Amino acid sequence: MNIGKIGILTSGGDSPGMNAAIRAVVRTASYYCVNCIGISLGYKGLINNEMRKVVPTDVNNLIHRGGTILKTARSEEFKTKFGRKKANINYKKNGLEGLIVIGGDGSFTGAMIFGQEYNIPIIGIPGTIDNDIYGTDFTVGYDTALNTAIEAIDKIRDTATSHNRLFFIEVMGKDSGFIALNSGIATGALDILIPEKKYNLDKLFYSIEKVKQKGKYSSIIIVSEGKKLGGVYDLAKTTKKKFPDYDIRVSILGHIQRGGYPTCSDRVLASRLGVASVEALISGKKNVMTGIKANKVIFTPFLKAIKKKRKIDIDLIKISDIIAC
Amino acid sequence: MNIGKIGILTSGGDSPGMNAAIRAVVRTASYYCVNCIGISLGYKGLINNEMRKVVPTDVNNLIHRGGTILKTARSEEFKTKFGRKKANINYKKNGLEGLIVIGGDGSFTGAMIFGQEYNIPIIGIPGTIDNDIYGTDFTVGYDTALNTAIEAIDKIRDTATSHNRLFFIEVMGKDSGFIALNSGIATGALDILIPEKKYNLDKLFYSIEKVKQKGKYSSIIIVSEGKKLGGVYDLAKTTKKKFPDYDIRVSILGHIQRGGYPTCSDRVLASRLGVASVEALISGKKNVMTGIKANKVIFTPFLKAIKKKRKIDIDLIKISDIIAC
Amino acid sequence: MNIGKIGILTSGGDSPGMNAAIRAVVRTASYYCVNCIGISLGYKGLINNEMRKVVPTDVNNLIHRGGTILKTARSEEFKTKFGRKKANINYKKNGLEGLIVIGGDGSFTGAMIFGQEYNIPIIGIPGTIDNDIYGTDFTVGYDTALNTAIEAIDKIRDTATSHNRLFFIEVMGKDSGFIALNSGIATGALDILIPEKKYNLDKLFYSIEKVKQKGKYSSIIIVSEGKKLGGVYDLAKTTKKKFPDYDIRVSILGHIQRGGYPTCSDRVLASRLGVASVEALISGKKNVMTGIKANKVIFTPFLKAIKKKRKIDIDLIKISDIIAC
Amino acid sequence: MNIGKIGILTSGGDSPGMNAAIRAVVRTASYYCVNCIGISLGYKGLINNEMRKVVPTDVNNLIHRGGTILKTARSEEFKTKFGRKKANINYKKNGLEGLIVIGGDGSFTGAMIFGQEYNIPIIGIPGTIDNDIYGTDFTVGYDTALNTAIEAIDKIRDTATSHNRLFFIEVMGKDSGFIALNSGIATGALDILIPEKKYNLDKLFYSIEKVKQKGKYSSIIIVSEGKKLGGVYDLAKTTKKKFPDYDIRVSILGHIQRGGYPTCSDRVLASRLGVASVEALISGKKNVMTGIKANKVIFTPFLKAIKKKRKIDIDLIKISDIIAC
Missing domain, CATH: 3.40.50.460 (Phosphofructokinase domain)
Known part of the structure; x- marks a missing residue:
């Protein structure tokens, strides 16, 4: 597929490694000659048209830093039809042809609805410290x-x-x-x-x-x-x-x-998912979250990622009981 | 002075570097051929006769560890004449000829009263994260x-x-x-x-x-x-x-x-004060706290260390105002 | 199976998390009423009969410490028939009925030969920073x-x-x-x-x-x-x-x-494999290495673990090329 | 004294806390309504006229970062009369009325010669991990x-x-x-x-x-x-x-x-010396290095700071001998 310009945003609670994911998205877009627009403060920035071009040198020296340079927020307005309408107007106005959303459950719900309403290709990257998202062994920041x-x-x-x-x-x-x-x-x-x-x-x-x-x-x-x-x-x-x-x-x-400097594992995970999400957009994927399973990148439809719950490993509870004292 | 056996205890709130001070005391005692008795749980252990000999190999691999292997506690009983009487009985029974107390204000007040009541030579080492003790630029743990x-x-x-x-x-x-x-x-x-x-x-x-x-x-x-x-x-x-x-x-x-692994500065400070406190006991000093001033070891009478208050540096407040924004 | 006493040793280069594995083995053995003998300096200690009983309180406050309290070494003597004969004599003399070996390739080769020669049940735990062992997604320390x-x-x-x-x-x-x-x-x-x-x-x-x-x-x-x-x-x-x-x-x-304090992931991995290895001995397993695959504990025959090589992820090389600049 | 514009540079080997010093200089200059020019790559940047205005928001989120955003270098050319002549031309051209140099011995030698040759007020801040500079208890980064x-x-x-x-x-x-x-x-x-x-x-x-x-x-x-x-x-x-x-x-x-994130002590030291150096320029001081002695800011003429050597504490050697084993 021929994509010329994509947008990227971070949404919901921040988590360490979001910056590493942003860096990977920006560099990968550049690698494939796609322009990349950074949207501030999550969906809020989409609604308020707060965005600017980001190029590879903007993400120099960023992979190891906590937080998110794009800033993040929760947006009540995006939950309304009217809010999403404004978001779509800015999306079109800025010539975007795809969106990458880094966040958790709530962010993907918004992405799914928005993507279906306006036929916008969106790829999600699971970024949350809670690790409670179905479709990936690990979330970025956990x-x-x-x-x-x-x-x-x-x-x-x-x-x-x-x-x-x-x-x-x-x-x-x-x-x-x-x-x-x-x-x-x-x-x-x-x-x-x-x-x-x-x-x-x-x-x-x-x-x-x-x-x-x-x-x-x-x-x-x-x-x-x-x-x-x-x-x-x-x-x-x-x-x-x-x-x-x-x-x-x-x-x-x-x-x-x-907060804090992301671990090696979070930086590598964020980098892999960042690369995969851009390549997914280019290859025509939409409405899916990218994740890692048994060390392979996989994709899960938003609906499934939201509805299903990643279960905790019951074995670990027994292990704790055995070795605690 | 000829001293054959000393006791060491940690008292009050714990602070990182207490173990480094204990190690220095034990090793210095051994260096000067003085036996060293570790007393558990501060003055409580003195009252309850919980103590045992510690030798240099007991403090191997200890300098970098947080907390205190002697454990620490606050003792209400030691504030009573009766409690201190019991402490003195154990002090004598174990053949101690001097005491090193690592702690803060409260611990030194106890040390001063106990030392005067029973004519026991005691040296204090300031160990507290608060740095609020007169007679030293830095306390161990700060x-x-x-x-x-x-x-x-x-x-x-x-x-x-x-x-x-x-x-x-x-x-x-x-x-x-x-x-x-x-x-x-x-x-x-x-x-x-x-x-x-x-x-x-x-x-x-x-x-x-x-x-x-x-x-x-x-x-x-x-x-x-x-x-x-x-x-x-x-x-x-x-x-x-x-x-x-x-x-x-x-x-x-x-x-x-x-908690946590003590910094280099805390480890060196604790080591210097540990060495100095044993040498002070040997040289006949008593009723004083050892501290560091302008990078030199000094001694301050307990009374002064307790009564006077280490003042905060007012200049720093102004500096904060200038560079905060 | 009814096992009364097992031995544990660390062998080859040390790696962070070996202590966490030792702790888990000792605690799990105790949980299942099995005695546990700690063998010093790897196979050398088995040959020289350097071993002593370890109980759960011996491994208090150990999970977070680097290195191995059992110490480790490489043993040339164990590569000889004569060396292994001496090892077996001590194994019998101490009443051992199974062995857990924490180490890498070389250590497992020794374990396999020794186990077959004298019909000794041995379970391996992969402990090496190199992560180059087949049969596990991650090795302890990596x-x-x-x-x-x-x-x-x-x-x-x-x-x-x-x-x-x-x-x-x-x-x-x-x-x-x-x-x-x-x-x-x-x-x-x-x-x-x-x-x-x-x-x-x-x-x-x-x-x-x-x-x-x-x-x-x-x-x-x-x-x-x-x-x-x-x-x-x-x-x-x-x-x-x-x-x-x-x-x-x-x-x-x-x-x-x-060196260094093991990460959360290494501590949990070491704990899981430690528990699994004792349970494996009890259930009659032998001649296998325990590992983790897609977040599940699995077992791989020593021969396979040694012969096959864990391959590096080629995708990652491409990812590095894309996002490096 | 009425100063309108000052320059700042880092020179010689980098040390953690240089950024905290830069931040303090920039903020203090702004506080006293003085413009601040950041010079790149030490004296090299002065010679090649690589400099730009820096304002307080440029140093947001900087205090904890290692290295130096102004970059640093050693300049052979500045050791020549001709090099310093070029530096002075740019100094004048940019309307500078004072200079702050963060570095070590070599940097201060250059500062002293340059300051005397062209009657330029220069204040030094000791920034080196070696702590070998006379006139301060601690250097920034040590x-x-x-x-x-x-x-x-x-x-x-x-x-x-x-x-x-x-x-x-x-x-x-x-x-x-x-x-x-x-x-x-x-x-x-x-x-x-x-x-x-x-x-x-x-x-x-x-x-x-x-x-x-x-x-x-x-x-x-x-x-x-x-x-x-x-x-x-x-x-x-x-x-x-x-x-x-x-x-x-x-x-x-x-x-x-x-490298690395500066410790608390280095950040506070760098902040204090940064504030002091700007205030020194404003008050008409020149040709001196600012430092800390017994927790007070002091000033030492460059010549003395360069010629005299900060002596190591011989007591510490004895302490090491006593407690090493």
């Missing part, structure tokens, strides 16, 4: 978030061990326990509470009791954020009632998990 | 905590910039703004709120307005923990009322600031 | 080595850019370009020279010329170690002759790539 | 280089310990042992060889023998680069002859020591 989380938890363990403290540590992942489960295993957490599994205070209390018997008074318990689990402060309070002689503390890792 | 803080703030800035957000970030330092002031300058914070300075919402609002005019919508504001400043959530709320169109977030760095 | 490499290369790029310099950087991987190819893509290297691909000075010179035309005078070229590629100093010299006005430097990353 | 060095050495120690190896590690510092001495103490090196101290193979061999007797076969020996010490490979060879059963390896840390 591996970095995991490593940021474990570095922080390692630090907290230093002080937990020195003080014989019990720490409840909240990590990101409202609807999905990927970060909690993997960071919990990687830091030797006593227990890991994730939204996918009904959590059980009795089991937690039993584990605390068990390691206490072994003479270990410091422990880390990892908890996914979100109301599903009742909140980390409540958990700490309930546990304190059961173990009044324990020194129990809470730490919420928070926004540090979204 | 430099590491600063670097932990700026790495976290750098990560948050990635996401702040990508989303055009205003972040209020709380760092440690209840009564002292060292961490806030230095980490704020080092991360280009728009404003820095510390307990030593009456803070001024009008000035903060003026700064936000000023950078807004320059087209910059993302900013970092660093706040020292503690009630003196009203709390970071209240600040965020008040600011949101004034700037309702801003996306304002809060992040509390918390306990990660106490 | 992800950490990659991240160590890119952090170092990022630092060198700072100075390369500031000085307009051309850097030849040698990374590990004598017979395999996994580290070079992935770290090269992740750091935006101008060219990547790996043993799997005939390298072409003309292509390299063409790339240098091309970016020069774009006004970029600093670049990074990544080279796999080893004689196959002629050596990084020779490459630099030849390039200097072609581009005499360039400031060309060489950096050899060297041994830092073997 | 603290970061130290931390880069110890992180690398920590990694190598992992593998040294796992393999029972003896490592000779070369760090930067041709004429000055600051990096070697401090990183050696911080990593528990068995011995530290620096140019300031006649080194003694007998002492080194004695230490190796001593720890061997204690059953420790792995050790780190830190060596400053440069011919004064005979070269790290020669050292390793001589040691191997003496201890033929040892597994001895060499690692040269090299250029990674110049």
Whole structure:
């Protein structure tokens, strides 16, 4: 297919590696003699016509930087017919012939609707730290978030061990326990509470009791954020009632998990998907998300990527139980 | 002076580099043919007679590890005459002829009273991330905590910039703004709120307005923990009322600031003070804290170290104002 | 199967995550009521009967530490019939009923021969930074080595850019370009020279010329170690002759790539394979290596793991060419 | 004094924190309503008239980045009268009324001669990883280089310990042992060889023998680069002859020591000196270097800064001897 100009935007929550993906898209477009337009602030920028040409030298020295130079936002207006109409007007006005959207579930829903409404070819790149997207083994930013989380938890363990403290540590992942489960295993957490599994205070209390018997008074318990689990402060309070002689503390890792220099794995993943998404547009693909499965690039229709849920690996829960203490 | 056996303990909140100080004490004692007894959990261990001999090979591969292998605690009992009496009984029973205490203000107060009551030679090593101790340019752990803080703030800035957000970030330092002031300058914070300075919402609002005019919508504001400043959530709320169109977030760095691998500067400082404290005991010194001033080891009487307060550098506040935007 | 006692050893070059694997093996053995014996210095320790019982508390606070607490070595003696005979005597004397070997190709060859000679059930865990083992998507230590490499290369790029310099950087991987190819893509290297691909000075010179035309005078070229590629100093010299006005430097990353705190991905991988290897012994498996494929644990006969070679992903070379400049 | 326009350049080897200094200079100039011109590639850019205005927004998001956005170079031409004449012509043509030079010894020599020849007010900021400049306790970049060095050495120690190896590690510092001495103490090196101290193979061999007797076969020996010490490979060879059963390896840390994200301490130092240098120009100072002494900003005439040598702390050598083993 003959494409002369494409647009690229990042949408939803930012994640480390988005810049590496942008760089790959811009360079690949240039490689295939396609012009590339960077759209600011996600769909908002499309609606407000905030965009400018980006060339390969604009993305020099960018692959290792956190965040997104295109900036990102959530757009309520794009959820309306009127908002998308404005977006399409700018899309046409700027002579775009395809769009690459880096983001998560919500961003792909918008992309799917917009693409169908105006027959616009759109390719999605999964960029979110939560790893909860169907159609890819890994999302861009997930591996970095995991490593940021474990570095922080390692630090907290230093002080937990020195003080014989019990720490409840909240990590990101409202609807999905990927970060909690993997960071919990990687830091030797006593227990890991994730939204996918009904959590059980009795089991937690039993584990605390068990390691206490072994003479270990410091422990880390990892908890996914979100109301599903009742909140980390409540958990700490309930546990304190059961173990009044324990020194129990809470730490919420928070926004540090979204930033930072992307890991090697995230940079390579972002680069591969960036190249693949441009080549997909050129080859006439549309309405699909690009992802990685068993180390191969694959494509999944937006509808499937949105509707299906990437399931957490149940085996890992058992592994955590076996090696925690 | 002829000393045959000394004890070492860590007390109060832990800080990175305490292990490096322990290592230096143990190795220096061995170098001068003095036996060294490690006391667990601070004064608690002295009261409960939890101690054991430590030899140079016990501290192999330790200099770079966070926390304290001796563990630390706060002891209410040691504040009582009765508690200290028990401590002295164990001190005598174990044949100790001197004590090295790594900790902060509170620990030195205990050391001073105990030392005078029972005529026990005690040397203090300032170990706290807050840097708020008179008699030393730097406390062991402060430099590491600063670097932990700026790495976290750098990560948050990635996401702040990508989303055009205003972040209020709380760092440690209840009564002292060292961490806030230095980490704020080092991360280009728009404003820095510390307990030593009456803070001024009008000035903060003026700064936000000023950078807004320059087209910059993302900013970092660093706040020292503690009630003196009203709390970071209240600040965020008040600011949101004034700037309702801003996306304002809060992040509390918390306990990660106490852990982690000590920086080079903290390891060298801890090593120097560890060596100096043993040599001080041998040379007959007592009732003093060792510290570093203009790159020289000095000694300060406990009373002075406790009573006087290390003042924050007012020049730095002006520097922050000049280069923030 | 009813197994009462197993042995574990690390062999060959060390890699980050070996400790996490040891921890998982020890804890899993305990979970299934199997005794675990730690053998020092690989096969050497088996020959010299250097081993001792390890229990779950021995591996507390270990998951995040680089290196291997069991130590590792290469053993020439184990390659001889006589050496293996001595090893078997100690194996029997200590009542071992199975062995877990963490290492690479060479270690598995030894394991296979030894296991067949004396009918000893042995399970292998792939631990090497090179990732060149058939039967697993990732080897334990590879992800950490990659991240160590890119952090170092990022630092060198700072100075390369500031000085307009051309850097030849040698990374590990004598017979395999996994580290070079992935770290090269992740750091935006101008060219990547790996043993799997005939390298072409003309292509390299063409790339240098091309970016020069774009006004970029600093670049990074990544080279796999080893004689196959002629050596990084020779490459630099030849390039200097072609581009005499360039400031060309060489950096050899060297041994830092073997150490360091394992990444999340390496810790989780090591934990999974550690659990799987003990369960495999218990279930009667022998003479196989455990690995991960498409996120599932699989087993590969030693012979296949040794004979077949894990191939590098040719697509990645093309990706590097597209986005390098 | 009334100054309307100043120039800034970085010269000599780059060091982490130079960007933070540039940022502080630009922002401070703006604060005092002084225009700021960024000169590329050090004195070369002055000679070739490569310069452009820099405003506060140009240095957004810069404080944490390694290297120097102004680029740096060594200029042979500036050492000639003719070169400096051309530099002065451009200096005048661009309406500059003062110059800030970030660099080391060599850069300040050039600054002094140029300033005197053409009566140009110049202020120096010490930017070098070597810390070998008289008139300041710390140079910009030194603290970061130290931390880069110890992180690398920590990694190598992992593998040294796992393999029972003896490592000779070369760090930067041709004429000055600051990096070697401090990183050696911080990593528990068995011995530290620096140019300031006649080194003694007998002492080194004695230490190796001593720890061997204690059953420790792995050790780190830190060596400053440069011919004064005979070269790290020669050292390793001589040691191997003496201890033929040892597994001895060499690692040269090299250029990674110049790059990387500056530490908190370097960012604050660079910010303070950046502010001070602009204020110095405004207040009429010239021909001096700004530095930090006992936490106060001070000024030292270029001649003194160049002629005198900052001495290494001899006490530290003794400390290293006491706690090394």
